[in-house]
Amino acid sequence: MTSLVIAEHNNQSLNVATLNAVAAATKIPGDVHVLVAGHGCGAVAAAAAQIPGVAKVLAADAPHYAHALAENLAPLVAGLAGGYSHLLVAATTSGKNVMPRIAALLDVAQLSDIIEVLGEDTFVRPIYAGNVLATVQSLDKVKAITVRTTAFDPVAATGGSAAVENVAAGPDAGLSQFVGEELTKSSRPELAAANIIVSGGRGVGSAENFKIIEALADKLGAAVGASRAAVDAGYVPNDYQVGQTGKVVAPQLYVAVGISGAIQHLAGMKDSKVIVAINKDEEAPIFQVADYGLVGDLFKEVPALVEALDK
């Protein structure tokens, strides 16, 4: 039995979510291999080879792998799958995009967003916005899996020394073309990897007012997140969204400001170690999951909190 983890990267460096996926793979009996498919991605393959517990790195290099387009990546992985019992990828937007296509090409089901490995074919995954945990058993020969990164502590990035083996690139499917990307620029930590997150909701009221949230985040060295309501209202970009269908996070400290706590938002943050809620409505559901609740006007309390942190 051998697992193949598909690395996520930008052709220069490995996305840390890959280390969470490898962590899940190491809980499955057998060897772990990592596939680095990209363009000019030799440094990434070299980095993957240093992950402890990885026995082999497969490297596929071609221009049409540069942006991990599912139409090109899926046939490559499906072609390699004969040698593997498990295929894993982090449940990032990139992983969620490609793995089901691989599964379909192999005529196997996919297990989405696993949070626990119970055996070679049995896993736990959240359903219904995390209000139910399902224990599921795959009946397929190859298990196609996406891994919820917050459920598996990352393995170390260095210490190993796996061999790198080049694999032949497949053809460009010619179905899709990368045009460009507008990535949110921020000097703050990334949401997915932050130790502290300060999130704002509808209660913040405007894009301008979000500066209050950002000031607190900067004081704490935190990432900034948001509820769906705040994103839909245009206060912040879409990639700030924490929730069932946005990002799932589990930082050491999550500060929810002006967020009522809809089921869909709670699904994305309730595994945080410590949750603080600041809301003027003492009946808000967010207080049911908060370790520390402060009932009050966020426009008064948040600046006061920034000041109190200086003391």
Added chain:
Amino acid sequence: MKILVAVKRAIDYNVKARPKSDGSGVDLANVKMSMNPFDEIAVEEAIRLQEAGKAGEIVAVSVGPAACQETLRTAMAMGADRGILVQTDDEVQPLAVAKLLKALVEKEQPGMVILGKQAIDDDSNQTGQMLAGLLGWGQGTFAAKVDVADGTVAVKREVDGGIQTLTLKMPVVVTADLRLNEPRYVKLPNIMKAKKKPLDTVSPADLGVDIAPRIKLVKVAEPPARAGGVKVADVNELVAKLRNEAKVI
């Protein structure tokens, strides 16, 4: 260009799901069901493309028990032209849904299939990608904007770091994310009109698709509940608790 749009009958988004007491599944008895919210966005996008003169007929498809007719009627009240129900009382997992949709695509020959990016019940986020893989089509998943041009479609996608733009060859599969559009409210006269629109029913066997589950549900359980927290009086107490008790700052 004909558009096929897939809609799922799912638990209403305001309802909190609970496991049955014996852990055999989720308790859906007397629970309010609605169209999966992402599928409403998919239907809305199809209608907007039609209104913009970019699309012709819109065919709504649902897979499941007879009650899914309601979901299809909702899609038709929004503006879909006709409906197809692939009727079955058996559990249908994403791979099987993708195979059923593929069979219908081969029959209907649409230029585009639009689906919600995920259903809020099983949270799988698979069917659109699987369908695209089975058909050998391009996939514009997690779409925030769809621009149809001549033989291609430009899709802005919601990705982890922001927005990514792809151009895809037609025919194509698109899956809708939250910011693609805001679905319209259904007006009463349209609900009446929708009752007269054609709704065909077929079975998985008619389409020659084996829907046997590939994943066995062993059990379900509630996640561990968070221990109850405390209310603090002011920011100073909060900072003290975070520093001395929780030790997270």
